[in-house]
Amino acid sequence: MYIKRKLKLTYVTILITSFLLIILLSNLFMAFIEDNSKYSASAKFGKGNFAFFIGLVTENNKILQKVSSEVLKNPDNFLDHKYLLQLEKSSNIKYTGIVTIVNNKIDYSSNIIKGYINEDMLYSFNSNDTDQVRNKIIILWKQDFVTSTKDKGSIYYIIDLENYKKLFKENVIIVAVLILIILTATNGIITYFVSKSIVKPIKELDKGAGEILKGNLDYKLDIDSSDEIGEVADTFEEMRLRLKESLEIQKHYEENRKELIASISHDLKTPITSIKGYIEGIKDGVADTPDKMEKYVNTILTKANYMDSLINDLFLYSKLDLNKEPFKFQKVDMNVYIRDCVEEINFDLDQNKVNLKFNVPDTPTLLNIDVQKVKRAIMNIVENSIKYKTDERLIIEIILRRYSSNVILEIKDNGRGIPKEALPYIFERFYRADTSRETTIGGSGLGLAIAKKIMDEHNGEISVDSEANVGTSIFLSFKE
Numbered sequence: 001m002y003i004k005r006k007l008k009l010t011y012v013t014i015l016i017t018s019f020l021l022i023i024l025l026s027n028l029f030m031a032f033i034e035d036n037s038k039y040s041a042s043a044k045f046g047k048g049n050f051a052f053f054i055g056l057v058t059e060n061n062k063i064l065q066k067v068s069s070e071v072l073k074n075p076d077n078f079l080d081h082k083y084l085l086q087l088e089k090s091s092n093i094k095y096t097g098i099v100t101i102v103n104n105k106i107d108y109s110s111n112i113i114k115g116y117i118n119e120d121m122l123y124s125f126n127s128n129d130t131d132q133v134r135n136k137i138i139i140l141w142k143q144d145f146v147t148s149t150k151d152k153g154s155i156y157y158i159i160d161l162e163n164y165k166k167l168f169k170e171n172v173i174i175v176a177v178l179i180l181i182i183l184t185a186t187n188g189i190i191t192y193f194v195s196k197s198i199v200k201p202i203k204e205l206d207k208g209a210g211e212i213l214k215g216n217l218d219y220k221l222d223i224d225s226s227d228e229i230g231e232v233a234d235t236f237e238e239m240r241l242r243l244k245e246s247l248e249i250q251k252h253y254e255e256n257r258k259e260l261i262a263s264i265s266h267d268l269k270t271p272i273t274s275i276k277g278y279i280e281g282i283k284d285g286v287a288d289t290p291d292k293m294e295k296y297v298n299t300i301l302t303k304a305n306y307m308d309s310l311i312n313d314l315f316l317y318s319k320l321d322l323n324k325e326p327f328k329f330q331k332v333d334m335n336v337y338i339r340d341c342v343e344e345i346n347f348d349l350d351q352n353k354v355n356l357k358f359n360v361p362d363t364p365t366l367l368n369i370d371v372q373k374v375k376r377a378i379m380n381i382v383e384n385s386i387k388y389k390t391d392e393r394l395i396i397e398i399i400l401r402r403y404s405s406n407v408i409l410e411i412k413d414n415g416r417g418i419p420k421e422a423l424p425y426i427f428e429r430f431y432r433a434d435t436s437r438e439t440t441i442g443g444s445g446l447g448l449a450i451a452k453k454i455m456d457e458h459n460g461e462i463s464v465d466s467e468a469n470v471g472t473s474i475f476l477s478f479k480e
Contacts, residue, residue, distance in 0.1 A: 014187050021182045059091055060140050060157065066090075067143045067155055075145040078155055084108045095160045096140075101125075102153035113160050125152045201229045205236060217244040263430035267310055267445070271303035313446040316376075317429060320453035327370045327457050334365040334407065338400055341375055345382055353393060354386060360400040367407055367478050369458060374476075377454045377462075378411065380447035381474050385413040402480075409476040418466040426464060427452040451476075 066087065070077050077083045078100055088098045088110050097110025099117055104124065109117050123142050138159040145153050201223045211219035217240060223233040278296045287293040319325035342358045349356060378398070385396050392414070399410040418426060425431045429449040448462075455462045455476060466472035 014190050017190070018183050018186045021186065022179055059096075063087065063091060063157055064141050064143070067157075071143060071145045075153075076147050078102075078145055078153060079107065079147060079151075081108050084155075097158050097160060099156040099158060100153055101156075102147075102151050107153065110158075113158060117158075122156055123154065125154055201233060205229070205233060208236060208240070212240060212243070217247065259430070263445070264310075264314065267430070268307060271307050275300050275303045310446075313450060317446050317450050317453065320450065320457070327373060329368050329370055331366055331368050332371060334367050334400055334409075335360040337369075337371065337374075338398055338409070341378055342398060344375075345379060349386075354389075354396065355393060356382065356396045356398075358398040358400070361402070365400060365402065365407055367480065369478070370454075373454045373457070377451035377476065378409075380451050381411045384447050385411070385415050385472065388418075389413075389415045405480055407478045407480055409478070410473055411476075412471065412473045414471040417468040417470055417472055418464070419468060420466075423464055423466060427462065448474075 079102065084098055084100060095112065097113045098108070099106060099110070099113065099122065100108040101119060101122060104119060106117065106119060122139070125144055127142075140157045140159060142157075143155050145155065147153065204221055204223050208219055208221045219240075221233050221237055221240075223230060278300050281287055282293070282296055287296045316325065338358050338360055342356055346356050382396055386394060394413060394415060396411065396413045399412060401408055401410075422431075427448050430445040431449075451474075452462050459479060461475075461477040463475045463477070464472065465475070
């Protein structure tokens with residue numbers, strides 16, 4: 001529920017609750033002040049003001065029926081004050097009385113109104129006046145009668161307004177105070193619970209922000225709300241998770257950076273040390289024959305070429321890792337493309353030691369690729385196969401085929417294979433299955449990592465299947 005709607009419902013609830021409590025209070029109060037009546041405390045607590053007015057009408061009709069019956073049977077009873085007193089006492093409604101007028105003069109009046117009642121306040125005999133409210137009284141009904149002595153008279157059933165006014169004046173402050181208490185209590189209680197449902201989540205949000213400020217990204221908000229605060233809490237929680245993930249990635253990158261620096265330092269230090277050693281040998285006259293001199297110079301060149309290759313691979317990998325290396329995609333026929341790649345690579349291979357061949361479909365296979373980057377990936381994989389060949393003649397086969405909606409490029413060799421425990425790591429930078437990290441085999445340790453980055457940019461996948469002493473297959477999967 002949204003906060004705006006919740007506040008509206010709170011306002012309506014306060015009004016309705018206050019109204020119902022005020023009605024209940026008025027019923028209880030009327031019951032209290034009417035405690036001398038049969039329709040007082042016991043009735044009011046159960047039925048309220050409605051019962052009071054029903055009782056008034058009932059009593060009014062009951063006494064009127066008695067009077068009407070007596071007018072017909074024995075009207076002389078209205079001259080008997082004892083009878084009128086008995087009739088008055090039969091009424092169960094407080095602040096009501098009976099008045100009789102005989103021959104235009106008051107003959108009997110109840111004590112409650114005797115002090116101020118007079119003939120001018122009442123209807124005359126046979127009067128058609130319908131005005132029931134007269135000054136300080138309400139005339140509920142009037143009944144004319146004629147006695148046996150031909151005296152003309154009227155009997156009146158009256159409510160004394162003065163006593164009700166006095167009672168109201170005496171208790172109006174109490175009623176006002178009680179109403180004020182009801183309004184204050186109702187508003188306070190409902191506002192407390194509504195504000196609690198708003199303030200508590202805000203405090204939890206503040207606590208969560210404080211925990212993040214301290215660096216505690218594992219603190220999870222405990223907020224179960226469907227309003228705007230709940231939406232803020234969900235956004236806050238998503239922010240916390242993303243921030244935590246970002247810091248973990250940053251930590252991972254920092255660890256990789258340290259590992260990268262250590263790997264570069266190791267891979268550069270070894271050839272540099274070797275170069276320095278051979279140069280010092282030349283300087284000291286150790287290479288005192290043409291053969292030794294040629295050997296020293298060739299070794300220095302080999303080490304320098306290795307360092308150049310390492311730096312080039314490292315530069316390319318860094319640009320790929322930072323998405324700074326541009327890719328130029330174009331649609332090519334992979335059948336022709338693989339044939340050209342094999343011819344180009346074969347040109348630099350010793351055919352007596354390595355046999356590089358290809359197998360492509362008869363029908364054209366069109367793909368959108370960066371031709372230079374994919375060629376680099378293929379060459380890195382082929383070079384990797386050559387580095388880890390056995391003493392037997394190495395056979396490398398590049399196989400192109402379709403599988404479902406993908407185009408699979410398999411580069412298969414019959415080399416020494418890769419240990420099973422090393423397979424999950426071969427596409428990581430500077431990883432070598434040979435942990436000695438000697439440069440006798442050569443290479444930067446970045447070839448397969450570069451191939452993986454290139455495949456990532458093509459939205460493709462690279463995978464490996466290898467068996468020790470049998471060979472290795474590396475699969476490049478492209479989406480058509």
